[in-house]
Amino acid sequence: MRRIVAVVVGGLLLAGCSSNAPSTDAPAELRSGFTVKGFTIEPGAYLVGADLRGANLADTDLAGAYLTNADLRDANLRDADLAGADLFTANLTNADLTNADLMAADLVDANLTRAILVDAHMYYANLNYANLNYANLYRATLRNADLSNADLFNADLTEANLWYTNLYYANLTNADLTNADLEDANLEGATLTDTNLTGATMPDGSIHK
Template sequence: MNVGEILKHYAAGKRNFQHIKLQEVELTNVTLTGADLSHADLRQTRLGKSDFSHTCLQAADLSEAILWGIDLSQADLYRAILREADLSGAKLVKTRLQEANLIRASLCGANLNGADLSRCLLIQADLRPSSNQRTDLGYVLLTGADLSYADLRAASLHHANLDGAKLCRANLGRTIQWGNLAADLTEASLQGADLSYANLDSAVLRKANLQGADLTGAILTNTELKGAIMPDGRVHE
């Protein structure tokens, strides 16, 4: 089935497109809201500026796909493969990304507010702000997620749950390109998180819960820790 046929069937009311193969095709500026694309092969597909909100993409392969500006709000991407995908400026509000593979994916300026990224792989992922938008990870569930070496400079992680997350050598320090701001982890939960050798220069961790966290070798220069619960359980004044 080609792109034209899919859009024709969708317009006629069809929503089941499971296991469909659409490698390296152009699907920009299209609407497939509520479609079922689970297990679809969408590798290297160009889906920029499209509306895929409420779409089911469970276990879909979107490796190296161009998804800039796509709307995936409340979409289901459980166990989806987004390895090296470009999600710059994407709308991922309340999106389910549990156990998704986002290794080396670009999420610059993406809105992930309320998304569920528990147990997902974000190794070497780029979550820096775009030229006009700070990456929003507020209230995101990142329990057990692997963010090793991820670039989180200036990302907003307020109230995020990062319990047991791996942030080894992650960069959460300040960036000149974004008004010298660092990551905001106000009231974030980081119980048992691995922050070894992470760059937390000037990061905001006010009232964050770091109980049991590993801060071995972490850069804590100018880090704001007022009211934070430290690894040993004491409250930082």
Template sequence: MSELEQYYRILELEPGATLEEVNQAYKDLVFVWHPDRIPRENTRLHKKAQEKLKAINEARDQLRSLSVKHQTFYNSPSPQPKKSSSYQPRRSSSPQPKTSSANNNQPPKQNPDLSGKDFSQANLSNKDLSGRNLSYANLSGADLSDTFMHKVNLRGANLSEANLFRANLLLADMREVNLRSANLIGADLSGADLRGADLTGARIRSGERLLVKMIGTNLAGAIMPDGAIHT
């Protein structure tokens, strides 16, 4: 098996998968294998997760680099035949701006500061918002299902009635966040800071079964779905 095929196999993809498929596979596998999802006292599994994450990161980086080089090659101009050595009159031409085909194929860099922005009712499902600053943003009624928000800053944000089904909120800053009537079924809030958050009416259970992961979550002073204040 070639090294390239090995990278595809690590991401559980067939050789020749698109860049979009590579990025999606990367997010799915990080969601499963991120060490922060595993209790540190389980040292064996924690070490395995760290090794898995390292391999996943390397495979994604190598395949993304290959994709950029591939696009640059096919978008670059074809070589021109050499001109005859006989005298030709010089033609005036206006200078053309130089462009990089590699850069043209790259998506524009996204601004990580989205604080105070209005995303009410927006469809943000499956997006990667990890590390973004969304403090005090309006996300009421937004679809954030399966969204990757590792270490996102949501302090003071309005997430009332938002759909956070299976959202990854590992180590998120969610102090004083408004989660009234939000759907949190399947969400991972491990290590998140929810001090002072309002979860009144939020969906976190099916019957008596808790369906939200909250390992190491800080809920001091938070208003729980039943209206009780967590102490």
């Protein structure tokens, strides 16, 4: 999905330019159809319980993959397409998911402790009961995501987009939400002890001082 949008946008931009020079900002082609540790990496791949610790899965197409209970500790998933993937109870401790596409992914009860999710696209992702302690979610997009009962202790959510995000009974103790956008988010029952909300847009549209 991300590549298709990028191509369309790129086409529109080129249509309005007089130069025919190729764009230098084109995204890398996603990789698929190869094996890592004996597992085939491709869209919809069956990787339930797979041991992919430390694997280099950057720029891979794993959209709709079945990764339930997979071990992805320390894995490199930068720019990977995991849209709609099943990551229920997966272990993503210390994984690098910078700019990854996790739209509508199932991350219920997943372990994302210290995971890097900078600029990650997590629209409609289900992170119910997920462990995001110390996770880096700087500028991540979590619009309409379900983070109910998630543990975000010490997480960095600076400038994150949390429009309509469900944070029902989420633990945001010590979390940094500086300049985050929480407009229309559900914070009912959320723990906000020592949470940094400086400059954050609150659910009612007001700016926290």
